[in-house]
Amino acid sequence: MTVRRLVTGVLIVLAATVQPLRAQESVGKRFFPDQLVIAESFVEDELSLPSILSVKRGRSAGERSTRLTDFGGEIKKRITADFELSVGGGLALLEEKRGTRTGFENLNVGMKYEFFRNIPHEVVASLSLQWELGDTGKAAIGAASFDTVSPSMLVGKGFGDLPERLAMLRPLAISGLFGFEIPVRDQPTAIAWGGVIEYSLPYLTEFVRDVGLPSAIKRLVPIVETDLRTDVAGRLAGRIRGTVNPGVIWVGDTLQIGIEAVAPIDPATGHGLGVRAFVRIPLEVLFGRRAGEPLFR
Numbered sequence: 609m610t611v612r613r614l615v616t617g618v619l620i621v622l623a624a625t626v627q628p629l630r631a632q633e634s635v636g637k638r639f640f641p642d643q644l645v646i647a648e649s650f651v652e653d654e655l656s657l658p659s660i661l662s663v664k665r666g667r668s669a670g671e672r673s674t675r676l677t678d679f680g681g682e683i684k685k686r687i688t689a690d691f692e693l694s695v696g697g698g699l700a701l702l703e704e705k706r707g708t709r710t711g712f713e714n715l716n717v718g719m720k721y722e723f724f725r726n727i728p729h730e731v732v733a734s735l736s737l738q739w740e741l742g743d744t745g746k747a748a749i750g751a752a753s754f755d756t757v758s759p760s761m762l763v764g765k766g767f768g769d770l771p772e773r774l775a776m777l778r779p780l781a782i783s784g785l786f787g788f789e790i791p792v793r794d795q796p797t798a799i800a801w802g803g804v805i806e807y808s809l810p811y812l813t814e815f816v817r818d819v820g821l822p823s824a825i826k827r828l829v830p831i832v833e834t835d836l837r838t839d840v841a842g843r844l845a846g847r848i849r850g851t852v853n854p855g856v857i858w859v860g861d862t863l864q865i866g867i868e869a870v871a872p873i874d875p876a877t878g879h880g881l882g883v884r885a886f887v888r889i890p891l892e893v894l895f896g897r898r899a900g901e902p903l904f905r
Contacts, residue, residue: 632686632890632900636727637815638766638781639808641857642888644866645833646785646802649732649762651692651722653891653900657681659698663870663882675703678713685891686902694718700749711746720762730766735759736787752791760787760800768815779811789837796842802850806831810859829857833868849874853884862893 632652633640642648642656659680682696696716702709717739724733738758745751766781783804790797806829812819813826836850855868870882892900 635725635730635732635764635766636768637811638730638768639810639859640732640764640766640781640783641806641808641829641831641859642864642866642886643783643804643831643833644855644857644868644884644886645835645851645853646783646804647720647736647760647762649722649734649764649783651686651690651720651734652684653686654684654888655681655891655894656683656696656886656888659884659886661870661882661884663872663884664879665702677701677703680713682716683891688904689902690722692718692720692722694720697745702749709748711749711751712744713749714743714745714751715741717741728769730768730781731764733761733763736762742792754791754793754795756789756791758787758789758800760785766811768811775816776812778816779808781806781808796839796845799838799840800836801838802833802835804831804833806857824858827859829859831855831857831866831868836873844876847874849877851877855884863887863889 633642633648633650635650640648640650642654659682661676661678661680663676665674665676678698678700680696680698682694684692684694686692694717698713700711700713718737720734720736722732722734724731736759738760740752740756740758742752742754742756747753762783762785764781764783768778770778785800785802787800788797789800808829809821809826810829813821831854833853834850835853836848838848839845850873852871852873853868855866857864857866865885865887867883867885870878870884872878890900892898
C-alpha cells in the first residue's frame, strides 16, 4: 500500500466519523499542537498513524551509508487525567547498493505523568519514561537485542502572558526535553535533550489580531525542533549528534498533519536533507466520546 493510499484511507474514515476535537493539548487559551520529534509535555488520547521518516543514515561501525524509510504508529491513552500509557512501533526499509532490507523495529512502551499546569502563564510539565523492548524487532535493520530505558522531563511554555506592547509575540511557544537513554547492557548512556520553538497562527488570529490570512493558512503552526544526543562515554563521548527539523503543522477540527525537513548536524547521524511527516487523530474522533476520556476519573 502506498503512502498516498494510506493517508487517503485515514481521511475517508475521518469524513465518516466527524466529531469535535477535544482540547487535551490546551492550557488556558494556548493550544499546543503535536510535535514530530520531541515528545509533548501533556497527556492525551491519540492515534499517530502513519508517522513517516525518510533520511540517509550515517555510516557507523564500518557499515555503508543507507537510506532509511520508516513507517511508524503509536497509540496513547490516558489512564487518569494526569497519567498516560503508550505503545508504538515501526516498519523500516533500508536501501543500499546491494539491495533492500525490511523489518519491524523494536516495540516501545511508555508512560507519562503530567505534574504541573499553570493556566495564566500557559505552562505544562511532565515526567516521561520510554522503554524500548530489545529483541522485539529485526536485527537485520538495526533493532537492538537489548532494552533501553529513557527517563525524561518535558516542559512547554506559551507566551500569551506577554504585555500588550509585545502582543505579536504572544503566539510564540517553546518546549523542551531533558533526559537519558540508558541501555541495560554495557553500552554508553546518552544524554537526550532538545527544544522546540513555534508560532501559532491560530492563536494570532483568535487572541491577538486577525491580519487577514487565508483560511487554510490560519490553521498553520510553523515549528522548528532540535533533537540531540550526547554520549557520556565511549568513542563519541562529549560529542553532540542529532538533527534540526524545521516544518509546519496544520491543525484541523478532527486531526493534525505535520511535515518537517530533517537536517543532520553531524556525519554519524546522517547525510543531506531528509523528511518526516505524521497524521495524528484523537481517539474520540475514531471511537466516540468515551475513548477521549480517562479510564479512571
